[in-house]
Amino acid sequence: MNDWLDLEKQCAECKRCALWENRKNAVIGRGNKSADFMLIGEAPGEEEDRQGRAFVGKAGQLLSMALSAMGIEDDKYYICNVIKCRPQNNRTPYEEEIESCMPYLDKQIDMVKPKVIVLLGNTAAVSLIKKNIRITQQRGTWDVYKGIPVMMTYHPAALLRDESKKIDMWRDLKNAWKKLQQMS
Numbered sequence: 537m538n539d540w541l542d543l544e545k546q547c548a549e550c551k552r553c554a555l556w557e558n559r560k561n562a563v564i565g566r567g568n569k570s571a572d573f574m575l576i577g578e579a580p581g582e583e584e585d586r587q588g589r590a591f592v593g594k595a596g597q598l599l600s601m602a603l604s605a606m607g608i609e610d611d612k613y614y615i616c617n618v619i620k621c622r623p624q625n626n627r628t629p630y631e632e633e634i635e636s637c638m639p640y641l642d643k644q645i646d647m648v649k650p651k652v653i654v655l656l657g658n659t660a661a662v663s664l665i666k667k668n669i670r671i672t673q674q675r676g677t678w679d680v681y682k683g684i685p686v687m688m689t690y691h692p693a694a695l696l697r698d699e700s701k702k703i704d705m706w707r708d709l710k711n712a713w714k715k716l717q718q719m720s
C-alpha cells in the first residue's frame with residue numbers, strides 16, 4: 537500500500553511536464569488495485585480534475601454503466617489514464633507529455649498486475665503499443681504490452697459524439713472480459 541501512497545504523492549508533486557501548472561488534482565486511478573482487468577484511457581477531463589478521481593465525468597459514467605450491464609462492477613477492474621494531469625480544453629496530450637508521464641502508468645501496471653488490459657482510444661493505444669495506430673481501423677484487435685494481452689477500443693468520450701460506435705465498443709469490452717475468463 538505504501539507504493540500506492542508514494543505514487544500518489546509523486547504525481548501530486550510532479551512537475552515533469554507543463555501540465556502541472558493548471559491542475560487542480562493529479563488523477564491517479566480508481567477501482568480494485570489488485571484487479572485482473574485494467575482499463576487505460578487518455579487523460580483526466582474537467583470533472584476528473586475537479587474531483588481528483590478517474591472516469592467520473594459523463595464519458596466515465598457511460599463506461600461504468602456499460603461495464604455494470606455486463607456484470608463487471610466497479611470492484612472487478614482498475615481504471616486510469618496515460619496522463620495524470622488535465623490538458624487544458626481536453627486537447628490531445630503532446631508526445632513529450634506522454635513520455636514524461638508514462639513511468640507512472642508503468643508503475644501502476646506493475647503494481648496492479650492485470651491479466652488483460654483494455655486501451656480506450658487512440659492516445660492510450662499509441663502510447664503503449666508504439667505503432668502508428670488508427671483506433672477506427674484497429675479497434676477490436678489484440679496486441680501485447682509487458683507480456684499482457686491488450687485490446688484496443690474506442691474511448692467512451694467518442695461514444696458521446698457518435699452513438700453508432702456503442703455496439704462495437706460493447707463487443708470489444710465483452711471480448712476482453714471473455715478472454716480473462718478463459719485465462720482463469
Ligand code: SF4
Pocket residue numbers: 547550551552553554555556562619620621633636637
Ligand atoms: S501530466 Fe504526468 S508528467 Fe506531467 S506534471 Fe502531471 S504527473 Fe507529471
